[in-house]
Amino acid sequence: MTLITALGCSAALLLISIASVLLRRFSGRNALVYAATLAVSLLSLACGIEALLVSPAGSPTLSLPLGVPWLHTHFRLDALSSLFLAIISWGGVSSSLFALGYGRHESSPERILPFFPLFLAGMIWVVLADDAYVFLFGWEIMSLASWALVVSHHREEENIRAGHLYLTMAAIGAFTLLLAFGLLASAGGGYLFSSIRASALSPRLAGAVLLLTTIGAGSKAGLFPLHAWLPLAHPAAPSHVSALMSGVMTKVAIYGFIRIVFDLLGPPSWEGSLPLLLLGGVTAVLGVLYALMQHDLKRLLAYHTVENIGIIFIGLGLALAFSANRIPWAAALSLTAALFHTINHSLFKGLLFLGSGSVLEATGEREMDKLGGLIHRMPGTTVAFLLGSVAISGLPPLNGFASEWLTFQAILVSPNLPQWALKFLIVAVGALLALSAALAAACFVKAFGVSFLGRPRTSAAAEARETDPWSLSALFANAFFCLLAGLFPGQVVNALGPVVQELAGQALPRQSLPFWEPMIPIAQNRSSYDAFLLFVLIAFAGLMIAGLVRGIGFRPIRRSPAWDCGYPDPSPATQYTSPSLAQPIRRVYASSLFGAREAVESSPPGDPRPARISVKMRDPAWEGLYLPIARIVSFLADRLNPMQFLTIRRYLLLVFLLLVFLLLLLSLWI
Amino acid sequence: MDLVRPTLVQAAQMVLVLLLAPGLTGSVRKLKARLLGRQGPSIVQPYRDLWRLFRKSPVLAGNASWLFRVVPYLVFAFIWLATALVPTFCLGLPFGPWADLIAITAMIGTARFFLALSALDVGTSFGGIGASREVMIASLAEPAMLLVVFTLALVAGSTELSAITAFLLSPSAGLRVSMALALAALLLIALAENSRLPIDNPATHLELTMVHEAMILEYSGRHLALLEWAASLKLLLYFSLIGTIFVPWGLAKPGSSLTAYLAGGSFYLLKIGTGAIALAIFETGLAKMRLFRIPDFLGAALMLGLLATLLRFVSGSL
Known part of the structure; x- marks a missing residue:
C-alpha cells in the first residue's frame, strides 16, 4: 500500500508539472504549484516514514505494464528505499514551503515551475526502482530536470557554462552507470534487481562494476576529482533548487552507490574499499579547503557539499572493508555513521542553501564581501543560519557532531582488520577526517561571520528586510530537525536499524528508549555520548551563571563606539573580509595545494592610487x-x-x- | 543504587574547578614574575579582578548584537562543563558517560567557534585579526588533539576518560612509545589551545602579536570576567587532562571513603602545582614565535599524534 501511494505521489508530481505548463495564464499558478508539491511531498514523506518505522518487515514489490511493451517496469520499497524516499520527500517539503514565499520574486517562473516537481518525481523513481531501466530512467529525468533548472536564468554567461559542464558530467555518469548495469546483468541475464542479486560476478568484473559505479554515482555526488561541475551548477539554480540539488540529489547518488555496491554486487572484496577510503578522505579535506577560498556564499556551500560527501564515503569505505572481512558489527557501525551523516547533511545543507536564498532575496547579493550586519536586519534567518552553521561544523550538541562521532568510533575499531594496507590507510583517513572537521568550523566562522555579523558593507545589506513567513518557517523546520537529530542521536540510530540490518546483516545494538539515555554504539565502557543531558546541563550552567552575575551586582549596559586606536574610520571597508579572514589558512594550506600566490601592487610614491593585493590560485x-x-x-x-x-x-x-x-x-x- | 554520593562528588568537582581556575592563572603569573626577578601581583589577584569586573557595567560597541552578549555565557558554560568532565581527584564521575574525550574536544571547539564569531560581531579589524588567527591555529591544534585521542583510545580500547585512566592504572598498561609521543603532542597542543607562549602571549596587547586578546578586545565588565574565567578554566582543563592521563596515580576510586577523596584532592593540587611551575619555567625561557612559524610548531604536534596512532595500529605493544 505504501509503495502504491509513493508511486501515486510521483505520478501526482508529474501531473503538477504538466498542469503548470497548461496553466500558463493563471496568475496564482506559482502558489498553486508549490502548495500542491508541498502536499504531495508530505504524503510521500509519510509513506517513507511509515515504511521505515512502522512496518519495516515487508518490502512490497509491484510491476506495472508500462514502458517497453513486453518488459514490465518494476518497483520495490525496502528499508533503504524508504529511508531515501523520506529524505527526498523532506527536501521536497522544505523547499516547496520555502518557495511559497521565495518563488514569488522569480522573474521567469515558466522556466522553473514545470521542472521542479519533475525533478522530485525523477528522484523518487530512482529510489523506488527495482530494475535497471526504471533506475536509469529516473536518474536521467533527475539529471535533465535539474539541468533545466540550472540554466533557468540562461542570460547569465556563467550559468550557461555551468549547465554545459553539468550536462557533460551527467552524461558521463549515466554512461558509466549504464555499463555497470550491463556488467551486473551479464551474469544473471536480466536487468531485474532480483535476478542481478541472485547471480554472482567474477572478482574482476565486480571490481569493474565498483569502479564504474564510483565514477557514475561519485560524479553525481561530487567525489573529488569528479566534483568540478558541482560548485558551478548548484549555486546557479534558484536557491530552493540549490537546496534540493545539494541536499537531496547528492543523496540519491549515495543511494545509487549503496544500492549497487552493498546490495546488488554481492560479497565485496577488501581491495575495493581502498580507493573509496582514499577518495573519501581527499574529498573531505580538499572540499573544505576549496570552500574556505570562496567568497560567494552559495559556492562556498556547494564546496561544503563536496566535503560532506567525502565524509559519507569514508563511512561507506569503512563499511565495505569491515563487511569484506566479515566483521558485521563494525560494518553496521560504519554504515550507520554514513547513513546518519547522509540524513544530517540533507537537513543542514537544505537549511543553509535556503538561508542563502533568503539573503539573496533580501540583498540581491551572493558575494559575502558585500554583506555584513544582517543579524540586525534579518534576525530569524540569522538564528536559523547560525544553527545550520554549528550543525555543519560538526559541533555538539547538534546533529553534525553525532554522525562524525560515530564515524570516528568506526575508525577506532579498525585495528581489528587483518590487512596492513587498510590499517595504514585508515589512520591517514582518520587524520584527514579530523582535519576536515576542524577546517569546517573555520569555514563557517568565515561564512557566518562575514555575511551576518559586523557592519553592513553595502547599502543593499544595510537595507535588507527579513524574509517572508513561508521561507522562515522552512528554515526553522530544518533547524528544528537538526536540533532534534542532534539531541536524540540514539533514536536516529534505532530508526536506521532496519536499513543497516538489510545491508550489513546486523544492526547496531538497540539504543535504550528513554530519550535521555546516552548513545552507546558498541559497549558501555567503550564509548558513549549523551547530547540531550549535555545540552540540558550546558543550558542550566549558562542560566545559573547569568543568574549569579545578576546577583553579584547588576549594572546596566552602556553603548559607546568601538575601540579604534584613536583613528576613527567610519568606513565598513576596514573590516575583515572573507579573503582576509581566510588568509592565514590560505598561507598554511593553499600555497602548496592550490599554488596560492599573493601579489602586492603598490603605486610609486606620490601617486595617489591605492595599493592592491591580489591572490592567484590554481585548481588541481x-x-x-x-x-x-x-x-x-x-x-x-x-x-x-x-x-x-x-x-x-x-x-x-x-x-x-x-x-x-x-x-x-x-x-x-x- | 547509591545516587547521592556520585552526585555530590560531581558537584564538588564542578565547584572545585570553578574556584581553583583563577588561582592557577594567578600562580603561573606570580611564578613567572619571580623568575623574572619581579615581585609580581599576588596569587589572589585574578579573583579580585574577576570580582571587580563583575561589578562594572559592560560597555558595548554601538552595533554589537545579541550574539555578542550571549557568547560569554555560552563559552563559559561549555568550557566549565568540559572541565567538569575531566577527572580531577577521583574516577567514575556520573557525568562521564555523557561525553567521551572526542566530545570534550568538540565542546572546546564549540566554545571557540562562538568566541571567534563574537570577535567578528562588532566589525573592527582587531576582532577579525584575532578570529582569523585563532581559526588557523585551531585548524592545526584540533586534528592533532583528535589524533592524541585516537592513540589513547587505541591503547585503552575506549574513548571514555574514566576507562582510559582505569586502564592506564592497571598493570597491563606499562611504558609505551606511543604514549610518550602522545604526551609530547598533547603538551604542544595545550600551549597552543591556551594561548600561551610561544604561540600567543597572554600578557600582550600589541596588534602584531595578539590572538586571543584581540578576539576579546571589545569585551568589558561581566562579559570580560566570564571570558577571562573561561580562559583560566580551559588552562585548568588541560592541566587536569595531562595529569589524569599521564600521571594517573592518586585518583580516588568510585565509592571510596572521604579520606581517600581528600588524599585524591591533595594529589591533584600537587599535580597542578608542579604543572604550574613547569609552565612558568618553560614560558620564561621562550620568546614568542612569528605567526607563520606556528604551523611548523603545531605541524610537529600533528605529526607526533599521527606517528603515535600509527604505532598503535602497527603493533599492540608499542
Missing part, C-alpha cells in the same frame, strides 16, 4: 584532469575534422572497414 582538479582531457579532445577533433566532408562512397567504405574490424575482434575474442 582542473589542471590535472579536465584541461588535459579537453586538450586531447580538441586535438582529436581537429584531426577528425576532415571526416565531415567525405563522399557517401567513402563513408560506406569506412562502415565496411569498421564491420570487418569488429568481426575480426570478435573472432579473436572467441
